[in-house]
Each structure stands twice: as C-alpha cells, then as structure tokens.
Amino acid sequence: MPSSTTDPGNSSPVRATRSRGLHGWRGFAxxxxxxxxxxxxGILPVLYALKLAFTKxxxxxxxxxxxxxxxxxxxxxxxxxxxxxxxxxWLTLLILFVVxxxxxxxxxxxxxxxxFRFLYYLxxxxxxxxxxxxxxxxxxxxxxxxxxxxxxxxxxxxxxxSIAPGKLPFIFAMIAFWTGAGGWVVVxxxxxxxxxxxxxxxxxxxxxGPLTLALRxxxxxxxxxxxxxxxxxxxxxxxxxxxxxxxxxxSLGMVPDTWSSNQLGYQLAFRYADFxxxxxxxxxxxAIGLLGAVVIITRTGLFKADD
Amino acid sequence: xxxxxxxxRLAVLVAFAIFFVAPMVWLVLAPTxxxxxxxxxxxxxFGSFHNVALAWQHLNAFSDHIFLxxxxxxxxxxxxxxAIVLVTAxxxxxxxxxxxxxxxxxxxxxxxxxxxxxxxxxxxxxxLELNALHLIGSVFxxxxxxxxxxxxxxxxxxxxxxxxxxxxxxxxxxxGCGEWxxxxxxxxxxxxxxxxxxxxxxxxxxxxxxxLPYTVLGDSKQYPIQVGLSTLLSSTPAFNPATGGGxxxxxxxxxxxxxxxxxxxxxxxxxxMLSQRALVRGLVGGGVKE
Numbered sequence: 121m122p123s124s125t126t127d128p129g130n131s132s133p134v135r136a137t138r139s140r141g142l143h144g145w146r147g148f149a150x151x152x153x154x155x156x157x158x159x160x161x162g163i164l165p166v167l168y169a170l171k172l173a174f175t176k177x178x179x180x181x182x183x184x185x186x187x188x189x190x191x192x193x194x195x196x197x198x199x200x201x202x203x204x205x206x207x208x209x210w211l212t213l214l215i216l217f218v219v220x221x222x223x224x225x226x227x228x229x230x231x232x233x234x235x236f237r238f239l240y241y242l243x244x245x246x247x248x249x250x251x252x253x254x255x256x257x258x259x260x261x262x263x264x265x266x267x268x269x270x271x272x273x274x275x276x277x278x279x280x281x282s283i284a285p286g287k288l289p290f291i292f293a294m295i296a297f298w299t300g301a302g303g304w305v306v307v308x309x310x311x312x313x314x315x316x317x318x319x320x321x322x323x324x325x326x327x328x329g330p331l332t333l334a335l336r337x338x339x340x341x342x343x344x345x346x347x348x349x350x351x352x353x354x355x356x357x358x359x360x361x362x363x364x365x366x367x368x369x370x371s372l373g374m375v376p377d378t379w380s381s382n383q384l385g386y387q388l389a390f391r392y393a394d395f396x397x398x399x400x401x402x403x404x405x406x407a408i409g410l411l412g413a414v415v416i417i418t419r420t421g422l423f424k425a426d427d
Numbered sequence: 428x429x430x431x432x433x434x435x436r437l438a439v440l441v442a443f444a445i446f447f448v449a450p451m452v453w454l455v456l457a458p459t460x461x462x463x464x465x466x467x468x469x470x471x472x473f474g475s476f477h478n479v480a481l482a483w484q485h486l487n488a489f490s491d492h493i494f495l496x497x498x499x500x501x502x503x504x505x506x507x508x509x510a511i512v513l514v515t516a517x518x519x520x521x522x523x524x525x526x527x528x529x530x531x532x533x534x535x536x537x538x539x540x541x542x543x544x545x546x547x548x549x550x551x552x553x554x555l556e557l558n559a560l561h562l563i564g565s566v567f568x569x570x571x572x573x574x575x576x577x578x579x580x581x582x583x584x585x586x587x588x589x590x591x592x593x594x595x596x597x598x599x600x601x602x603g604c605g606e607w608x609x610x611x612x613x614x615x616x617x618x619x620x621x622x623x624x625x626x627x628x629x630x631x632x633x634x635x636x637x638x639l640p641y642t643v644l645g646d647s648k649q650y651p652i653q654v655g656l657s658t659l660l661s662s663t664p665a666f667n668p669a670t671g672g673g674x675x676x677x678x679x680x681x682x683x684x685x686x687x688x689x690x691x692x693x694x695x696x697x698x699x700m701l702s703q704r705a706l707v708r709g710l711v712g713g714g715v716k717e
Contacts, residue, residue, distance in 0.1 A: 141526070142527070150522030158541070160571070165552035168555060240444070245692055245695050245696040257454070302447060355548075359545045362637045366657055372668065382550075382551070389555070412543070417540070
C-alpha cells in the first residue's frame with residue numbers, strides 16, 4: 121500500500137480510530153446473519169447426520185452398526201464400484217485433455233485461441249438435468265447427429281442399448297467432461313498467463329522447442345491447479361446423483377435407482393424411511409468431501425484461511 | 428515438419444470444438460422439426476418456425492401450463508435466495524476481512540471448508556435435518572438452504588482484504604460515520620464488481636440445482652424447472668415407452684422435450700455468455716465448485 125502507516129504525521133489519527141472500527145462485537149454483528157445460515161445449513165446438518173449415523177431408531181447408541189449394516193447391503197458395493205469407476209474415467213479425461221487443450225491454446229495466442237476457449241466453455245451453461253437430457257438425445261441412435269459413433273463405438277442400435285449399465289460410467293464421465301472441461305481449460309489458460317514472459321524467452325534462447333517448453337516449463341508451473349482440479353473433481357465425482365437418477369427414469373428400471381452411493385442413501389431415506397442407514401451413507405460421502413477440502417487447503421497452497 | 432505439427436494442433440482443437448458445440452447446435456435446431464422429421468431428416472437441418480410454435484403449444488398445454496409454473500418457481504427460489512445471499516454474505520466477507528473479533532478465524536476456516544466441499548454432500552444431511560423439523564414440502568426448505576452460500580462470503584472476503592485501503596474506511600470513521608454508515612456509504616459502493624460476481628454465481632448455482640429441491644419438495648406444482656425436466660423426461664415415449672397411450676394424451680415428444688430443455692437454460696446461458704471475463708476472474712481468484 122503506497123500510503124504507509126509509518127508516516128509520523130499520519131500516525132495519530134490512525135491510532136485514534138483503533139478504538140473504533142470493526143473490533144469485538146461491532147465486527148461480529150456484521151457476521152451474525154451469515155453465521156446463522158452457516159450453523160443451520162452447514163454445521164447442524166453434519167452434526168445431526170453424525171448423531172443419526174451413530175444411533176438406532178430408538179435413539180440408543182449404535183456404535184458402528186449403521187455403517188457395517190449399510191456396507192454389507194447388497195447394493196452398497198456395486199454403487200461404490202460404479203462411482204469409483206466413473207470418477208476415475210472422468211479424472212483421466214479431465215487431466216489428459218484439459219492440460220493438453222490449455223497448452224495447445226497457449227502455444228500461440230491469437231483471436232482463434234479466445235474463440236476456441238469460448239466454444240469449449242459454453243456447455244457449462246447446461247449444468248444439471250439439462251446436460252443429461254441433451255446427452256440422452258445424443259445417445260438415441262435414431263436422432264443423434266453422431267449415430268455413426270453410437271453404432272460403432274457404443275455398439276448400440278437402440279436407445280436402451282446405449283445406456284446399458286456397463287457403459288454408464290463412461291457415458292456419465294463424458295457428460296461431466298462436456299459440461300465442466302471448458303471452464304477448467306479457461307482456468308488453466310489463465311494460470312498459464314501468469315507465467316512471466318522472461319522465463320518463456322529464456323527457455324526459447326536456450327533452444328527449447330514448443331513441445332519442450334510446454335512440458336518442461338509450463339506444465340510444472342500449473343501443477344498446483346491440476347492438483348486442485350483433480351482433488352475437487354474426485355470429491356465431486358463421488359457425490360454423483362442427477363445423471364443416474366434421470367437415466368433410471370429413462371431406462372424403465374433397467375438401470376437401478378441405487379446405481380450411485382448418493383442414490384442408495386436417498387432410497388434408504390425415502391423408500392424405507394431408514395434414516396439412520398441413510399445418515400451413515402451420507403456420513404461416508406461427507407468424509408470424502410471433507411477430506412478433499414482439507415487436502416486442497418493444506419496441500420495446494422491455493423487457499424489461505426488467513427493472511 | 429513444423430507445418431505438420433501446426434496442422435495436428437489445429438485438428439485437435441477443431442475436433443474438440445465440434446464435440447463441445449455440436450450437441451448444442453442440435454438442441455437449438457431440434458424444436459424446428461417434428462418427431463418424425465428428427466428421425467428421417469439430417470440432424471443439422473432446419474425445419475420450420477411453425478413446428479417450434481407447435482412444440483411450444485404442446486409443452487405449454489402439458490399438465491395445465493405447469494411448465495410456466497416451474498420456470499416461475501425457479502425464478503422465485505433463485506431470486507429470493509440470491510437476495511438473502513447478498514444481504515448476508517457481503518457484510519460477512521467485509522467484517523471477516525477488515526475486522527477482528529473472537530471466532531473470526533474459525534468462521535473463515537469453516538466457510539472455506541464448506542465452500543470447497545461438494546454441495547451434494549450436504550443434501551441428504553440437510554434433508555434429514557429439515558425432516559426432523561417437519562419443514563419438508565415447504566418452499567423455505569429450498570430457499571433457506573440456497574441462501575447459505577459460503578463461496579459468496581469468500582469472494583467478498585478476498586475482495587475486501589485485497590482491494591480496499593483501510594485508510595479510506597478509517598477516514599470515514601474519523602469523519603464521524605458509525606460502522607453501519609461506513610459500510611453502507613463507503614465499503615458497499617466500492618464492492619460493486621464483487622456484488623455482481625456473487626449475484627451471478629449464486630443465481631446460477633440455485634437455478635441449476637436439482638438434488639436439493641428433488642429431495643425436499645413433494646408437490647410437482649412446487650418444482651423448479653430442473654426437477655420439472657425430469658418429469659417431462661418420464662412423459663416422453665421415446666425415452667420412456669411405458670408412458671400411457673404412447674404419449675398421445677400428454678403430447679410430449681422429442682421436439683417438446685428439446686424446447687423445454689432449451690428454455691430451461693436460456694436465462695443462465697445469456698448471463699453466461701455476457702460474463703465470461705468476470706467469471707474467469709472469479710474462478711482464478713477464489714476457485715469454484717460445480
């Protein structure tokens with residue numbers, strides 16, 4: 121800050137205002153309305169889910185019973201396998217192609233580069249149910265513009281064959297990539313732009329070609345953003361709900377309504393009114409989300425809780 | 428060799444552009460064709476505006492104009508929740524950045540953790556809590572959880588801790604302004620860019636949310652458009668052959684479903700296109716969750 125506080129002529133009014141300002145209750149008052157929401161919808165739900173997860177319906181202490189009970193449910197393991205398979209396919213696509221596209225676009229800044237970024241980023245507007253509906257059309261061989269690919273890559277002649285359970289982790293990964301990858305390309309491109317030009321020039325003078333430059337100089341410098349994307353996407357991927365829920369409706373029950381872990385938790389609460397088991401599953405998923413957040417904050421150095 | 432590499436680079440970029448854009452182009456053209464045309468004609472051909480009008484009539488007639496009710500619900504939920512977000516998050520970010528009070532660090536850290544955690548992880552716990560409080564089925568069970576938006580607090584916090592000179596606020600205090608007056612007359616007008624950013628992010632995340640309203644609302648008249656789309660999907664015979672009378676009674680076929688999807692994303696798509704630059708700054712400045 122240019123107006124330094126060490127200026128002796130300035131120091132007395134600054135000291136005079138110390139007793140005022142946002143200290144103690146006066147500062148706290150500004151936070152109270154938000155704090156109420158944070159407690160009601162951020163902290164209390166977690167505590168209540170924990171309480172339910174460790175107690176029986178009667179309210180008696182249950183220990184780990186709800187966790188072992190849900191983990192041995194015949195639907196638990198398939199749901200977990202689906203979600204992990206989906207997440208690993210999605211993460212592979214993201215890391216591989218987002219980094220490749222960002223590096224390709226950054227190689228030569230031009231108007232074309234910004235047009236490409238905009239086109240990649242556009243599907244982000246179709247999040248949630250809308251993106252799933254678009255892809256159900258794309259997977260219907262009778263109307264899809266890519267019916268050739270649907271026939272030959274997915275080996276499907278009918279819509280129901282496109283969404284056969286074994287293909288779903290790959291299809292959901294593609295939908296998630298379609299909606300989210302462009303945003304990440306833009307972020308990575310932005311991060312690449314923070315690389316000082318001198319570094320670029322120095323490497324060029326040393327005889328580095330565009331490929332060496334991309335892999336040896338640029339890639340290491342955006343590593344923490346790649347780490348952030350990976351951890352965040354892993355945590356988000358495990359929570360999958362909308363996609364399988366809609367596909368279940370469009371498949372006449374061929375795809376189970378407990379395809380993902382979050383769906384299983386939902387069904388336990390809604391169909392069986394077994395809130396304790398539902399809470400146990402939601403605590404499992406919360407733990408993954410929480411772990412992801414803590415790793416991002418403590419390891420990537422991208423967020424500071426205080427300065 | 429260099430020419431070959433440049434050609435390869437361009438080929439990869441164009442191939443991905445087609446992958447990202449083709450489905451959207453198809454969606455825009457779909458309502459211009461009848462259900463039969465969609466199957467028989469080329470996927471990227473234009474039908475007629477008459478078909479668009481027809482598709483809209485069928486969609487609008489579905490279940491006693493419920494489509495417009497869903498759009499209206501989405502607007503009510505997203506606008507009122509975003510209003511609460513602005514009223515709560517901006518002052519909170521302000522005090523967290525420039526104040527000092529017991530518990531400040533704890534609030535900051537908790538905000539950061541909840542912000543980075545996937546939103547879906549909290550839906551079942553929130554449902555269980557609202558269920559215990561007998562609030563399920565009320566519109567407040569959507570609006571109030573939507574109003575909790577830690578990302579907005581973080582954006583305001585970052586802005587106030589980096590972009591506002593403390594001396595300016597101290598000057599106002601010396602001039603006799605109280606804390607609220609200082610915030611209202613000095614700090615808030617200075618934060619217009621961040622207010623716009625919070626408004627945008629909050630609105631978009633509320634508009635696109637499916638899981639929470641799907642879980643806490645029971646009556647289809649209360650659904651926001653995202654959940655409404657899932658009802659329409661179940662009524663489309665191409666995707667759900669069990670639909671009674673092959674869909675004849677409800678009149679929802681693929682063109683109707685396509686126009687519904689298109690209308691559902693129009694508000695977000697417009698803001699999205701207009702605000703790419705501001706968005707990117709928000710993304711790079713504070714990270715965002717999907």
